[in-house]
Amino acid sequence: MNEFQVRQNIVITTKHNAISIKPILLILIALVGSICTFSVCFSMIHFEEYNKMLFWTVTCLSVLSTSVFSLMPKKMHFIGYTPLFIGILLTFWKRAPFISGFKYIYNLYYCVAHHTETQFFELKSTLSIDIDMLWFICCTSIILCSLIARVVIRKPYFIFYFLLTFIPIEFGLYEGLKMNIPSILILVVTWFCVLSIQIASYSRSGKKALQNANIANCGIAMLAVTVAAVLISVMLCNAFNLTTDKKIQNKRDEMRESIENFKWEDFVKSVNNIGISLGLINDPDTRKLGTKSNIKYRNEDNVQITLSEPINQSLYLKNFTGSIYEDNKWESLPEDEWKKNEELDALFSKFECVPQILPFMNNQNIYGEDTNASIKIKSLQKSESTLLPYAAYGQNYSYLHDTSCSVGKNKDEYSYSISLMQNFYNISSMPMNHYYLPTNGFNFNDPSTAEFFSNLDIDTSQESIYVSSLDSPYIENSKYKAQALQASLTESYAYRQFVHDTYTVPFSSEGLDKVYASLPQEVYEAAESEDSLKILAAIRKYLSDTSEYTLSPGETPSTRDFVNYFLLENNKGYCMHFATAGAVIARYFGIPTRYCEGYIVSADIIANGDKSDDGSVVVSIPDSAAHAWCEYYIDGYGWVPYELTPGYYDTNAELDQTEIIGEENNIDTDAQTETSEIITTTVTTTVTTITDYAPENTTALTTENNKPSNKTKSSNGIFETLFKVILYIIIGIAVIAIIIYGFILSRNYALKKRNDAFNNSNTIMSIISIYEFLMILLKYQSITPQNEQLLDFAEIAENKLNSIGIDGKGANDIIKLALAADMGGKAPSKADIESSVKYVNSIVNELAKDKNIFIYIVMKYIYHFF
Amino acid sequence: MIQTFYMKFTYAIILIVALLFSVLYSGEFSILFLCIIIMLPIFLKTILLYIRFRLNISIKTPVVSYYRNKPQTVQLVIENKCIFPISKAAAKLTCSSVVTGEQIPIAVTFPVSAKNVTIVELTITIPHCGLTEIKLNRFEITDYIRLLKKSIRKTQSISVLTLPSGTELNYKIHVPCSVTDEESNVYSKLHSGDDPSEIYRIREYHPGDMPKRIHWKLSSRTDTMWVKEYSLPIKQRAAILIDYSNASNPSADLMDSTLEAAYSLSMALVKQEVPVVIYWLSEKSQKLVWNDIHSISELNDCFTILLSNLPVEDSKELLTQASDLLAIHSTNAIYYCTPNFAVNEIERCFKTFYNNHFYIITSNPSSLSQNSSENKNIIFIREESISENLKKLSTMEVIRE
Structure with missing residues (x-):
């Protein structure tokens, strides 16, 4: 004996005797766990009034009796199953009331889970329901509590305890039922306590009493730690409103939706959606139509408006205008279009002759300034973009081309002057009027005036300037007269033509051509009348007859055109579907249309708003008021909304129009002098106004997320695509690295285990481990025993190894040593073990020699040979 | 036993599940559970840090x-x-x-x-x-x-x-001696003396024997005249030289065998009440150090000092220094215990210590040659049979006295 030897068993003693309270602790855990489980279950189904002493007594007795019986000495501990058997027998004996009680309880659960009064099971008689219910819960209590006590007391098994206590609760958690939080938190504490006790039980050092004392102390310590963690978690959740904060709830809802909509067949898209919901990826295609299978509203207020007076018509608040429909998306006009129309762009930017203000300006003349009010808009969500009502005018705001408006720094709260007359069906019925404005009323010496008219390409040498409009562009004694006149002139001479050139080009694609071809005859007949309203009405009728309004229409397949899929296959959609289809079809028939998104505030919502003493009305607009509609252009007036979504229009109200206004009217030259003076003042004042309040940000606001202009958008799009690619590459590399690391870890673990087995201080175990490894190596070389004696096999193996150039004697020796150790108990010496280990390693090296890289990797990382 | 790595891996899975749980399940509990799962390792780490300092x-x-x-x-x-x-x-x-x-x-x-x-x-x-x-x-x-x-x-x-654990020798070690010591309680087995406290032997009367030595009692019973020979009190003193050096790099087993032999021999001699002196070379001073041993505890103390100084690099000087010292200390028997012994040293040793009973006890078989193996004063020992090997010392004939 010439080597250090250490005895396997160690002796552990302590200075002070430790008192073990392990049995008491485990009994308490079982009791608390059982009570909390039932408490949580009852709270889920609002069974809180259930205080029957009998039930709680049965629960406690089941736990205690099982506990006591389970603590009996080894051979007697099976008595601990007695309460369980009693429970099963009782259930069987009283199965009828048990089943009846179960049905009653399940009905309660069903009603709460599905928010309904309808019961799942029809109960024949409710007379004995109390007794039946009592039988059910008492039998369940005996069985469940006995099982809980058994898996906790006799030998703590965390996983069984967890399953027994969590599964009843899971039914409620899954359905989102509210439950008694303190009880479930106590249950969580007991889970970790049992886990720590189970882990501590693995240690077999020291005397039994010491072991038990230590196990109990570890359980108590873990209990304290978990309680502290629970308390801190509750405090943090309350401090940061983690459980009540709406933003967090919304985020959770988004993430849940993206996970629930995960589809393996659309893996990339599903992962993308999850990434978007986590905020890791910015989805550049938020405008892509048909990507959401259903719409869910959170019923939270997004915007608050304050009207100085109530309005008895629907109010549209627009935040996006789509001019081009392509690739299932609506986009704004590209910048190139405005570069081509420099004069028009100059008229918009320098002279504020934007079409956005046309309806308001025209309404001053048509309805008078008495019908004006003010609207104050306040964003309640940070992501909310600037909203633009129809027939409204915001002073000192910058208007972006012909679609939207920027309010600069006042993004959260801003106001407009608004015309209360929002029924544009009346306007659409008005005939066009033609006016002649005397040119001598304009001061062409003023550079601004000259520039203005130069942009309009008007021959100022003529005596009068022709204007066509629904009403006279001249507003007497009005602060809007300058803008109104300029806007009308611009509309008449420049913008109207631009609209007809740009917004009447039909969208064309294979899918859309099929849509056009499938339109009914009535639409084509209406188109022959060349009356925009008639055509739009026919389109609307066609849409309402063929398609159904629903918030869950499903997603549009990525290979299909959105309108094509909606009209020719799915026939289900919401406002976005109807507005898009209507705008596309209207364009086909030459009506200048655009697609809009924003909010619709119905007259009823306004009427139910908070009224103040000064007559103003405050209306909170929820997210459910988000809407999409179509707008079309009325020559001489401007862009007005046209509703195509079923449920959002009232055909009768549209037909009931007020008196048709307008006859052909000409300003005669007798009034020219008066007109001339006003006109001179008008142009100069307007120019000053524009240059004094130069827009801070000329970038078009076209989406909720403040999308940049098309030019920056395309460069951002490339950048985001590149980022996405890089992100996917990084994720791919990370996944591959994790897999490779997993292989390396498993190999290291296998090698360590093998080394430990080979170096076992018990040489008999060592040689047997070496022998087993040798057999694996021989099997790899197709050398396996064929029912011969092991000694004979040893000879065969030696010969076969010699034949392939590997020294086989070592294998023979190992087999013999293993046989002697296993059968005869003859322990080989350390030297024999060392030489055997050396030999098997040499075989491995021989096997690995000259192998190609793939086999080498397989041998190393799959078979763990070396 | 659960490895912390696999527990960490499991806990990471639990964390991911808790995260999914908090997303997929509405309600407060899922968020609270996630917070608990996050807080728990923090608390456990804190406790570990606290325990560490206590x-x-x-x-x-x-x-x-x-x-x-x-x-x-x-x-x-x-x-x-x-x-x-x-x-x-x-x-x-x-x-x-x-x-x-x-x-x-x-x-x-x-x-x-x-x-x-x-x-x-x-x-x-x-x-x-x-x-x-x-x-x-x-x-x-x-x-x-x-x-x-x-x-x-x-x-x-x-x-x-x-x-060394020491082996019990169940026999007496013969320590030849040549010095008489009236104070001694040890008597010569070979020679008679004048100490009446112990009878050496009884023999027949030879003319010239002193009358007071006649054993009258025995003589009266027999027809022959018997005479008592008194014992000769002798001084026995054994020297054990322990040569323990690294010079020729002997294996640990050989070194241990040597020490075991020396210890066992010392123990036996002490039990025989033979004073023992143990000599060894000090590592620090390279000078011979010795210790008188009269009891087992002194023996242990001596070996404690000796072993504390091991190993010695080179102890060639040991025999040279010993020869002078041993002459002064009048030892009767010298037991030279060494794992390293060159054959050519044998003659020199025997010449040096020719006046003493010199024995070489070695555990290194390669140090022995044919001739030396026949030499009865050279004892080859193996650890598992120290008692058997040292028995030679009990039956060793006296070569010189």
Whole structure:
């Protein structure tokens, strides 16, 4: 004996005797766990009034009796199953009331889970329901509590305890039922306590009493730690409103939706959606139509408006205008279009002759300034973009081309002057009027005036300037007269033509051509009348007859055109579907249309708003008021909304129009002098106004997320695509690295285990481990025993190894040593073990020699040979 | 035992599940559960840090000396002053021989009670004589769910001296002597003297014998006249030279055998009440050091000092210095114990110590040649048969007296 030897068993003693309270602790855990489980279950189904002493007594007795019986000495501990058997027998004996009680309880659960009064099971008689219910819960209590006590007391098994206590609760958690939080938190504490006790039980050092004392102390310590963690978690959740904060709830809802909509067949898209919901990826295609299978509203207020007076018509608040429909998306006009129309762009930017203000300006003349009010808009969500009502005018705001408006720094709260007359069906019925404005009323010496008219390409040498409009562009004694006149002139001479050139080009694609071809005859007949309203009405009728309004229409397949899929296959959609289809079809028939998104505030919502003493009305607009509609252009007036979504229009109200206004009217030259003076003042004042309040940000606001202009958008799009690619590459590399690391870890673990087995201080175990490894190596070389004696096999193996150039004697020796150790108990010496280990390693090296890289990797990382 | 790595992996999965749980399940509990799962490791780590500072760890040996090849106890004492018990503590120790450099790692795991002193007793068998160092390399504590580990790098070590275990010789060692000593209680077995306290032998009367030596009682009973011969009190003193050097790099086994032989021989002589002087060469001074031994405890003390000085690099001077000293100390028998013995040294030794009864006790078979193996004053010993091998000393004929 010439080597250090250490005895396997160690002796552990302590200075002070430790008192073990392990049995008491485990009994308490079982009791608390059982009570909390039932408490949580009852709270889920609002069974809180259930205080029957009998039930709680049965629960406690089941736990205690099982506990006591389970603590009996080894051979007697099976008595601990007695309460369980009693429970099963009782259930069987009283199965009828048990089943009846179960049905009653399940009905309660069903009603709460599905928010309904309808019961799942029809109960024949409710007379004995109390007794039946009592039988059910008492039998369940005996069985469940006995099982809980058994898996906790006799030998703590965390996983069984967890399953027994969590599964009843899971039914409620899954359905989102509210439950008694303190009880479930106590249950969580007991889970970790049992886990720590189970882990501590693995240690077999020291005397039994010491072991038990230590196990109990570890359980108590873990209990304290978990309680502290629970308390801190509750405090943090309350401090940061983690459980009540709406933003967090919304985020959770988004993430849940993206996970629930995960589809393996659309893996990339599903992962993308999850990434978007986590905020890791910015989805550049938020405008892509048909990507959401259903719409869910959170019923939270997004915007608050304050009207100085109530309005008895629907109010549209627009935040996006789509001019081009392509690739299932609506986009704004590209910048190139405005570069081509420099004069028009100059008229918009320098002279504020934007079409956005046309309806308001025209309404001053048509309805008078008495019908004006003010609207104050306040964003309640940070992501909310600037909203633009129809027939409204915001002073000192910058208007972006012909679609939207920027309010600069006042993004959260801003106001407009608004015309209360929002029924544009009346306007659409008005005939066009033609006016002649005397040119001598304009001061062409003023550079601004000259520039203005130069942009309009008007021959100022003529005596009068022709204007066509629904009403006279001249507003007497009005602060809007300058803008109104300029806007009308611009509309008449420049913008109207631009609209007809740009917004009447039909969208064309294979899918859309099929849509056009499938339109009914009535639409084509209406188109022959060349009356925009008639055509739009026919389109609307066609849409309402063929398609159904629903918030869950499903997603549009990525290979299909959105309108094509909606009209020719799915026939289900919401406002976005109807507005898009209507705008596309209207364009086909030459009506200048655009697609809009924003909010619709119905007259009823306004009427139910908070009224103040000064007559103003405050209306909170929820997210459910988000809407999409179509707008079309009325020559001489401007862009007005046209509703195509079923449920959002009232055909009768549209037909009931007020008196048709307008006859052909000409300003005669007798009034020219008066007109001339006003006109001179008008142009100069307007120019000053524009240059004094130069827009801070000329970038078009076209989406909720403040999308940049098309030019920056395309460069951002490339950048985001590149980022996405890089992100996917990084994720791919990370996944591959994790897999490779997993292989390396498993190999290291296998090698360590093998080394430990080979170096076992018990040489008999060592040689047997070496022998087993040798057999694996021989099997790899197709050398396996064929029912011969092991000694004979040893000879065969030696010969076969010699034949392939590997020294086989070592294998023979190992087999013999293993046989002697296993059968005869003859322990080989350390030297024999060392030489055997050396030999098997040499075989491995021989096997690995000259192998190609793939086999080498397989041998190393799959078979763990070396 | 659950490895912390796999527990961490499992906990990571639990965290991911809790995260999914908080997303997929509405309600407060899912968020609270996620918070608990996140907070728990933080608390466990804090507790581990706290425990770490409240632990005192030390290694102790309950006995002063250890004996070779005999199970000895080493105590690892952990004093836990805090209220938190430790579910699993792991200690990695190394037991190494200073003389030979051999070492063995020892890993033990055990729980530690709170507010208590936990004593972990390890039973170690040390195979070599000399200094053995027991070092605590690493001490780790794990939390209650085996998630986190905290390592306490308190390297502590103790050195224990391992004495030879000694073999009981069940016979008397014959120590020839040539010096009479009236004070001695040891009497010559070969010669008679004048000490009446002990009868050497009874023989027939020869003319010239002193009348007072006649054994009248016996003579009256027989027809022959018998005379008592008194004993000769002799001085017996044995010298044991222990030559223990690294010069020729002998194996640890040979060294141990030599020491065992020397120790066993010393023990036997002491029990025979033969004064023993043990000589060895001091590593520091390179001078011969000796120690008078009259009891087992003195023998142990001597070996303690001797082994504390091992190994010696080169002890060529030992015999040279010994020859002078032994003459002064008037030793009767010299036992030269060495694992390294060159054959050519034999003649020189016998010439040097020709006046004494000189025996070479060696454990290295390669140091023996045919001639030397026939020499009765050279005893080859093997550890497993020391008693058998040293029996020669009990029957050794006196070569010179």
